[in-house]
Amino acid sequence: MSSSVGTQEGHAESNEELYQRFSNLVSSWPCFPPALSISTSQLYRHDKGWHSRLAPMVGTMVADACFTARPSDIVVATLPKSGTTWIKALLYSTVHRREHPVGSSDHPFNSLGPHECIKFFEFQLYTENKIPDLDELPDPRLFATHAPFVSLPRSVLAAGCKIVYVCRDPKDTLVSHWSFANKFRIREGLEPLSVEAVAGPFCDGVTPFGPYWDHVLGYWRAHLAHPEKVLFFGYEEMSRDPEAHARRLAEFVGRPFGPEEDGAVDAIVKLCSFDHMIGLQATKCGKTDALTGAVDNSWFFRRGVVADWQNNLSPETARRIDAITEDRFSGTGLRWEWAA
Numbered sequence: 005m006s007s008s009v010g011t012q013e014g015h016a017e018s019n020e021e022l023y024q025r026f027s028n029l030v031s032s033w034p035c036f037p038p039a040l041s042i043s044t045s046q047l048y049r050h051d052k053g054w055h056s057r058l059a060p061m062v063g064t065m066v067a068d069a070c071f072t073a074r075p076s077d078i079v080v081a082t083l084p085k086s087g088t089t090w091i092k093a094l095l096y097s098t099v100h101r102r103e104h105p106v107g108s109s110d111h112p113f114n115s116l117g118p119h120e121c122i123k124f125f126e127f128q129l130y131t132e133n134k135i136p137d138l139d140e141l142p143d144p145r146l147f148a149t150h151a152p153f154v155s156l157p158r159s160v161l162a163a164g165c166k167i168v169y170v171c172r173d174p175k176d177t178l179v180s181h182w183s184f185a186n187k188f189r190i191r192e193g194l195e196p197l198s199v200e201a202v203a204g205p206f207c208d209g210v211t212p213f214g215p216y217w218d219h220v221l222g223y224w225r226a227h228l229a230h231p232e233k234v235l236f237f238g239y240e241e242m243s244r245d246p247e248a249h250a251r252r253l254a255e256f257v258g259r260p261f262g263p264e265e266d267g268a269v270d271a272i273v274k275l276c277s278f279d280h281m282i283g284l285q286a287t288k289c290g291k292t293d294a295l296t297g298a299v300d301n302s303w304f305f306r307r308g309v310v311a312d313w314q315n316n317l318s319p320e321t322a323r324r325i326d327a328i329t330e331d332r333f334s335g336t337g338l339r340w341e342w343a344a
């Protein structure tokens with residue numbers, strides 16, 4: 005692990021100084037108290053227009069400054085509560101299917117959650133004044149981020165890494181995030197929030213790594229410009245046909261399923277399915293260390309269905325979100341059939 009970073013002026017800046025410099029910068033940007041968002045702590049607005057708590061925003065900036073990508077790296081990019089855990093599971097088990105066949109007694113998923121198999125830059129790697137040494141990791145290295153496209157580590161783009169993006173109906177993303185955030189609130193002794201209370205800030209874009217619509221469009225445009233580098237999936241389409249998506253994912257990362265791999269796609273889809281993963285010991289008893297403290301792996305699994313928003317959002321709120329989505333996505337070529 006490195007403890008200092010070279011600067012253009014030539015003097016070595018310690019990790020602490022680097023993190024402090026970015027913390028000072030973020031602290032000078034507009035901030036929104038927790039009462040005005042889904043978050044339990046205040047959100048800052050990055051000068052590139054997105055929001056986050058201080059530490060993950062600083063981690064994103066440190067990753068931008070310090071991460072050295074290799075062309076073979078693969079980066080999962082998502083908004084929180086869009087299908088991150090699922091796509092991490094699919095990607096990891098697909099890439100490592102030869103050394104870790106599905107069903108093997110020592111398969112990593114027997115002891116580790118997907119978030120420990122593929123770590124976030126800003127929540128797990130570039131945190132607490134650390135600059136991790138990632139050189140020893142074997143190719144292909146797998147990473148994840150919630151950062152918007154405009155704030156990806158610059159070396160990810162320069163190296164031409166492959167990026168796997170998943171988006172989800174904003175109404176389900178909101179409901180899932182609201183439920184997740186309330187778990188933290190209850191753990192911290194705070195009153196849970198009503199979903200309607202957080203829907204307003206969500207629509208205003210004041211949500212972690214949002215505005216939702218900017219995040220999706222950033223990666224959608226990157227996908228249109230470079231489809232061979234940016235894969236773009238929708239949670240709803242994955243739910244409808246997980247096998248086709250597992251195949252497309254495998255092809256995209258250069259590991260297509262061959263004719264001799266009888267039943268392999270089906271096995272991976274079943275391994276990564278909500279119903280299977282929620283029953284794993286690693287889900288029931290495991291935890292993932294992140295900036296927010298150790299999080300029970302079970303918190304990443306709730307219902308795992310499409311359109312659960314219908315059980316939680318008022319028709320007015322749903323219409324408001326759909327109207328923004330239609331306004332922002334029309335003419336972009338992005339199909340958002342969930343908004344019908």
Ligand code: PPS
Pocket residue numbers: 082083084085086087088089090093176179180181183276277278279281304305306307308309312
């Ligand atoms: S996080 O915290 O950003 O990583 O959360 P994320 O994984 O993006 O979103 C959590 C929601 O995804 C559901 N989930 C799944 N759906 C289908 N298949 C699998 N394997 C799976 N794993 C997690 C999870 O239940 C959350 O959605 P909701 O609607 O809250 O159930």
